Amino acid sequence: MKYQAIAALAPVALLLSACTTVEPAYKDIGTRMGPCVDGGPDSVAEQFYDLRLKEPTQGLPTAQQLAKYRPYLSDKLYNTLLKANSESRSDADLSQGDLFSSLAAGPTSASVADSSTIPNTDARNIPLRVTLSRDGSKPVEWQDEVLMVREGTCWTVDDVRYNGPNPHLQGGSLSQRLLR
Structure with a gap:
């Protein structure tokens, strides 16, 4: 009797499981108009800073x-x-200095924080800390934050927050x- 009840419920359970779907937090993660770089948010940010260091x-x-x-x-x-x-524009701030970092001279090295510690895989944007440094007679180290956004299947740099001391x-x- 017990086995007959289980056997009778098995098709119902199978039918109900087929009706249950898991929806992502965001159904549409947007579109991308331009070309893309493969990788997660930290990988793309690291590649961006590598290019910036190579061609400041x-x-x-x-x-x-x-x-x-x-x-x-x-x-x-x-x-x-x-x-x-x-x-x-006659904006002197935009004509000189590195726009992508807090330090006008720009960095000579960059290290992007790993995003693997971020638990939300449905995230549309992820802020990542970037440790930047400038070699010279007085070496300087600071942190900025790069905001990565997902456009379609691509992760891209959407903004840089200047977190350096000055x-x-x-x-x-x-x-x-x-925007000023």
């Missing part, structure tokens, strides 16, 4: 430099940088500085 820029990146940065930048940040580049740019972050 002062002030707003030129169109050629932006083309190299494009796979790493969010659509929003890329378009904001393009717009700022095309406007004739940031050379006012406004707190790259996007806030560009």
Whole structure:
């Protein structure tokens, strides 16, 4: 009798399990207009900083430099940088210094924090600490924060928060500085 009841319930349980689905926190993770770099948020951020260290820029990146940065930048940040580049601004802050870090001279090394400790796999944005340093007669080390966002299946840099002790740019972050 006991086995007959279990046998009778098995198809019902199978039918109910087929009806139960697990929905991600975000059904639509957005789209991506530009090219993409493979990897998770920390890997993409590390690749971005590797490129920045290899080819540092002062002030707003030129169109050629932006083309190299494009796979790493969010659509929003890329378009904001393009717009700022095309406007004739007499803003001295945007024409000199490293826009992607707190220190005007920019870093000579960068280490991005590992994002594997972040438990939410459905996250659309993840802030990552970046330890930056500048070699020289007086070595300097500081931390900034890079905001990574997911666009489609890609992770991209959406903003840089200036967390250094004396940031050379006012406004707190790259996007806030560009919108002034």
